[in-house]
Amino acid sequence: MTPATGKLPARDADAGNLSRAGDLFQLLRDGRARTRAELAVSTGLARSTVASRIDALMLSGLVGPAGEALSSGGRPPSRFAFNPAARLVLAADVGATHVIVAVTDLGGNILAEHRLAQQVADGPEAVLDRVLTQGQELLSGAGRKVEELAGVGIGLPGPVEHDTGRPVKPPIMPGWDGFDVVGYVQRSLPVPVLVDNDVNIMALGERAANWPEHGNFFFVKVATGIGSGIISSGELQRGANGTAGDLGHVQVARGHDVLCACGNYGCLEALASGPAIVRALRGQGVEVAKGADVLRLAADGNLQAIQALRQAGRDIGEVLATVVNLLNPSVIVVGGSMGEAGEHLVAGIREVVYRRSPPLATSHLRIVLSMAGGRAAILGASQMVTQYVLSPAVIEATLAGTAIAG
Amino acid sequence: MTPATGKLPARDADAGNLSRAGDLFQLLRDGRARTRAELAVSTGLARSTVASRIDALMLSGLVGPAGEALSSGGRPPSRFAFNPAARLVLAADVGATHVIVAVTDLGGNILAEHRLAQQVADGPEAVLDRVLTQGQELLSGAGRKVEELAGVGIGLPGPVEHDTGRPVKPPIMPGWDGFDVVGYVQRSLPVPVLVDNDVNIMALGERAANWPEHGNFFFVKVATGIGSGIISSGELQRGANGTAGDLGHVQVARGHDVLCACGNYGCLEALASGPAIVRALRGQGVEVAKGADVLRLAADGNLQAIQALRQAGRDIGEVLATVVNLLNPSVIVVGGSMGEAGEHLVAGIREVVYRRSPPLATSHLRIVLSMAGGRAAILGASQMVTQYVLSPAVIEATLAGTAIAG
Numbered sequence: 139m140t141p142a143t144g145k146l147p148a149r150d151a152d153a154g155n156l157s158r159a160g161d162l163f164q165l166l167r168d169g170r171a172r173t174r175a176e177l178a179v180s181t182g183l184a185r186s187t188v189a190s191r192i193d194a195l196m197l198s199g200l201v202g203p204a205g206e207a208l209s210s211g212g213r214p215p216s217r218f219a220f221n222p223a224a225r226l227v228l229a230a231d232v233g234a235t236h237v238i239v240a241v242t243d244l245g246g247n248i249l250a251e252h253r254l255a256q257q258v259a260d261g262p263e264a265v266l267d268r269v270l271t272q273g274q275e276l277l278s279g280a281g282r283k284v285e286e287l288a289g290v291g292i293g294l295p296g297p298v299e300h301d302t303g304r305p306v307k308p309p310i311m312p313g314w315d316g317f318d319v320v321g322y323v324q325r326s327l328p329v330p331v332l333v334d335n336d337v338n339i340m341a342l343g344e345r346a347a348n349w350p351e352h353g354n355f356f357f358v359k360v361a362t363g364i365g366s367g368i369i370s371s372g373e374l375q376r377g378a379n380g381t382a383g384d385l386g387h388v389q390v391a392r393g394h395d396v397l398c399a400c401g402n403y404g405c406l407e408a409l410a411s412g413p414a415i416v417r418a419l420r421g422q423g424v425e426v427a428k429g430a431d432v433l434r435l436a437a438d439g440n441l442q443a444i445q446a447l448r449q450a451g452r453d454i455g456e457v458l459a460t461v462v463n464l465l466n467p468s469v470i471v472v473g474g475s476m477g478e479a480g481e482h483l484v485a486g487i488r489e490v491v492y493r494r495s496p497p498l499a500t501s502h503l504r505i506v507l508s509m510a511g512g513r514a515a516i517l518g519a520s521q522m523v524t525q526y527v528l529s530p531a532v533i534e535a536t537l538a539g540t541a542i543a544g
Numbered sequence: 545m546t547p548a549t550g551k552l553p554a555r556d557a558d559a560g561n562l563s564r565a566g567d568l569f570q571l572l573r574d575g576r577a578r579t580r581a582e583l584a585v586s587t588g589l590a591r592s593t594v595a596s597r598i599d600a601l602m603l604s605g606l607v608g609p610a611g612e613a614l615s616s617g618g619r620p621p622s623r624f625a626f627n628p629a630a631r632l633v634l635a636a637d638v639g640a641t642h643v644i645v646a647v648t649d650l651g652g653n654i655l656a657e658h659r660l661a662q663q664v665a666d667g668p669e670a671v672l673d674r675v676l677t678q679g680q681e682l683l684s685g686a687g688r689k690v691e692e693l694a695g696v697g698i699g700l701p702g703p704v705e706h707d708t709g710r711p712v713k714p715p716i717m718p719g720w721d722g723f724d725v726v727g728y729v730q731r732s733l734p735v736p737v738l739v740d741n742d743v744n745i746m747a748l749g750e751r752a753a754n755w756p757e758h759g760n761f762f763f764v765k766v767a768t769g770i771g772s773g774i775i776s777s778g779e780l781q782r783g784a785n786g787t788a789g790d791l792g793h794v795q796v797a798r799g800h801d802v803l804c805a806c807g808n809y810g811c812l813e814a815l816a817s818g819p820a821i822v823r824a825l826r827g828q829g830v831e832v833a834k835g836a837d838v839l840r841l842a843a844d845g846n847l848q849a850i851q852a853l854r855q856a857g858r859d860i861g862e863v864l865a866t867v868v869n870l871l872n873p874s875v876i877v878v879g880g881s882m883g884e885a886g887e888h889l890v891a892g893i894r895e896v897v898y899r900r901s902p903p904l905a906t907s908h909l910r911i912v913l914s915m916a917g918g919r920a921a922i923l924g925a926s927q928m929v930t931q932y933v934l935s936p937a938v939i940e941a942t943l944a945g946t947a948i949a950g
Contacts, residue, residue, distance in 0.1 A: 306904065371781060379905060381904050384902060402899075464788065498713075
C-alpha cells in the first residue's frame with residue numbers, strides 16, 4: 139500500500155449533505171448516461187429515493203432524458219444524463235474603458251457576446267445597467283429566456299471581497315467602493331451573482347479553456363497594472379483577505395529609487411507596467427503616449443522599445459522566480475494588454491526565471507503567452523458561476539428550494 | 545441569494561465513492577453519537593445498508609458503541625460514535641543528528657515519545673531500523689499492539705517526492721536519494737506509510753495544534769537551512785513537483801555578492817540561516833562556532849549577536865513580504881532552531897513585512913514564534929497520517945478490504 143497521491147482530503151467537507159440528491163448529480167456530472175437502477179447500485183440509495191431525486195433534477199433542467207437502456211424484459215428503462223446546454227450564465231468582463239458581456243452555457247460555450255465602450259468611472263449603476271440591458275438583448279437574440287439563467291458572473295478591474303461581491307477601495311473605480319454589486323444585479327435577475335477581480339477570473343478562464351489538467355497554475359496580467367491569479371491544487375487561491383496574487387507591489391532589486399503610486403519604492407508595477415515602460419522610453423526621448431505605442435514600435439523593430447519590453451520582462455521574471463520557488467506551478471501564463479502582444483516581454487521573463495529558480499522546479503515549467511487572450515475574463519466569469527451553481531451544496535439547496543444563507 | 549463564501553468546490557471529488565460506508569464515517573467524524581435510525585435519515589441510505597456499514601466500521605475499530613438513545617417503546621436503540629483512541633499512528637521526525645519517535649492516537653494525542661541521537665548520514669536502513677525498533681518499544685511500553693497502528697508518518701530533512709515517499713537528491717542525506725522508504729518500512733509494518741519533508745510536516749503540526757481555524761497559514765523554518773510549508777484554503781500546497789515552499793533560494797536585495805552553495809548569488813539561505821549568521825559574526829571577530837552560540841550571546845545581551853539576528857530577520861522579512869503579497873496568509877509562524885529561540889529575528893521580520901506589504905493584507909496578519917516548537921514535526925507526521933487514513937476514499941477502501949492502488 140502506498141500513500142494517496144497529491145492533495146490530502148479536505149477536512150471540512152459538508153458531510154451532512156452527502157448522499158442527497160446533489161450526490162446523484164455529481165455522479166452524473168461526468169456526462170455519462172445512467173438508468174435509475176444503475177444509480178441506485180452506485181450510490182446505495184433506495185430505488186424510491188433515486189426516483190424522486192431524478193425527478194427533482196429533471197425539473198431543474200440540469201438532468202435530461204438520454205435514451206433508453208437495453209431491456210431485460212418488459213419496458214426498457216430510461217437513462218439520464220447531465221445537460222450542460224440546459225442552463226445559461228451571464229458573464230461580464232468590466233474593464234477600465236470597456237465592458238464585454240456574454241451568454242454561455244454550463245459547459246463554458248459562448249452563445250453570444252458583445253463588447254461595449256464604457257468607462258468604469260461612470261459608476262456602478264451606469265455600468266451594471268448596461269451589463270443587464272446588454273445581457274437581456276443577447277439572451278433574446280439567442281432565442282433564450284431570462285428564466286434559463288443559472289447565475290451571473292462579473293469581473294471588475296479592482297479588489298473585490300469575493301464573499302460579498304463588494305469592491306474594496308478600488309483605485310480606478312470612483313463610486314464603486316463597497317457597492318453592493320450582488321444586490322443591485324439581483325433586483326433585476328434573481329439568481330446567484332458572483333463577483334471577483336479581473337485577474338482571478340482571467341486565471342480561471344485561461345486554465346479552464348487551455349490547461350484544465352494543470353492543478354498548479356499561475357496567471358500574470360501585465361497591463362496598466364500588474365496582478366496575478368493563483369491556482370494551487372486545482373483551486374483559485376484568494377488568501378485570508380482576498381488579496382492573494384497582488385504581484386504589482388512586490389519590490390524588485392533594480393527599482394530601489396523608483397517611487398510607486400502606493401507610497402513604497404521599487405514596486406514591480408512602477409517598473410514594468412505599461413505606463414512604466416512608456417515613462418522609461420520617454421525618458422530616452424522616444425515618442426510614445428501609451429502601452430500600445432510601445433508594442434507597435436517593437437513590432438516595427440524599434441530597438442529601444444524592444445529593450446524596454448525585455449527589461450520589463452526581466453523585472454517581472456525576478457518576481458516570478460520567487461513565485462516558482464514558492465508555489466512550483468507547472469504553467470505560468472502571461473496575459474494582459476502588454477503581455478499578450480508578443481515574445482519580447484516573455485523572453486525577459488524566461489531569461490530570469492530559468493536562471494534564478496531551482497532545476498527541479500523548472501524542469502517541466504512552461505512560461506507561455508495567453509491563448510484565451512481577450513476572452514480569458516469572460517470564460518473565467520462563466521467558469522466561476524458554473525463551479526458554484528453545480529457544487530454539491532448549491533445543487534442540494536436548489537433542489538430543496540432553499541436559498542443559500544445570506 | 546448571495547454567493548457561497550470562500551473556496552469553490554473541488555471538481556474532482558470521487559463521486560463514485562459517495563454514499564458508501566465511508567460517508568457514514570465522515571458524518572460520525574464530528575464525534576457526535578448517533579443511532580442507526582438517525583444515520584438512515586441523515587444519509588438517505590436504506591436501514592439495512594446503514595446496519596451493515598455500521599458493522600463494518602465497528603469491526604475496523606474506528607467507530608464504537610456510545611450508549612443508548614431514549615426508547616420510544618421496546619429495546620432502546622444503540623448509539624455509535626467515532627473513537628479516535630482506537631487506532632494509533634507511529635510518527636517519526638528525522639533530523640540531521642536526531643530522530644524523535646512518537647506514538648499518537650487519531651486525535652493527535654501523544655501517548656509515548658522518545659528522542660534518539662542519530663546521524664541521518666548513517667543511511668536509510670540504519671535510521672529506519674532505529675525508528676522501527678523504537679516505535680515497537682514505545683507501543684509495548686504503552687501496552688498497545690502493532691495491530692492497532694493505522695499508519696506511519698515520517699518527516700525527513702530534505703526534498704521528498706510525496707507521492708512515492710522517496711527522497712529526491714537530498715543534500716545532507718547520503719545514501720537516501722531515491723530510497724524506497726515506504727517499501728522498507730512496510731516490510732516490518734504493513735500499514736500506510738506517508739513521507740514528506742520536515743518543513744511541510746511542521747506546518748501541518750503547528751497548524752493542527754495551534755491554528756486549526758486558519759486556512760491560509762505559512763510556516764517558515766530557520767535553522768541550518770531556510771524553508772517553508774504553505775497551507776492555502778486549508779490544504780498543504782506541494783506544487784507541481786513537490787518543491788513548493790523552497791524559500792531558501794529566493795534572492796534578496798542585500799546579498800547580490802554573496803555566493804550560495806546552490807551556485808547562485810544572494811540566496812536568502814546564504815544570508816540569514818544559522819551558518820550564515822555565524823559567518824557574519826566571525827567576520828566581525830565574534831567567537832561563535834554554531835547557531836546555538838549566537839542565540840546564547842544574544843540572550844546574554846551581546847549587541848553584535850542581536851544585530852546579526854535582527855538583520856537576518858530583515859532579510860527573511862523581505863521574502864516574507866512577497867509571500868504576504870502573493871498568498872495573503874492570516875498567520876506566519878517562525879520556527880526552527882534559530883526561529884524558535886527568541887524575538888530578535890521575529891522583530892526584524894515584522895519590521896520589513898509591515899513596511900513592505902499592503903495594509904489590507906497585514907491588517908489582521910499575525911507573525912509569531914512557533915508554539916509547538918520541537919514537537920511541530922511529530923504532530924505534523926501524525927496529522928499527515930490521520931488526514932490520509934480517515935479520508936473518504938481510504939476509509940472506503942479499508943472497509944472493502946481493498947488495498948489502495950500501488
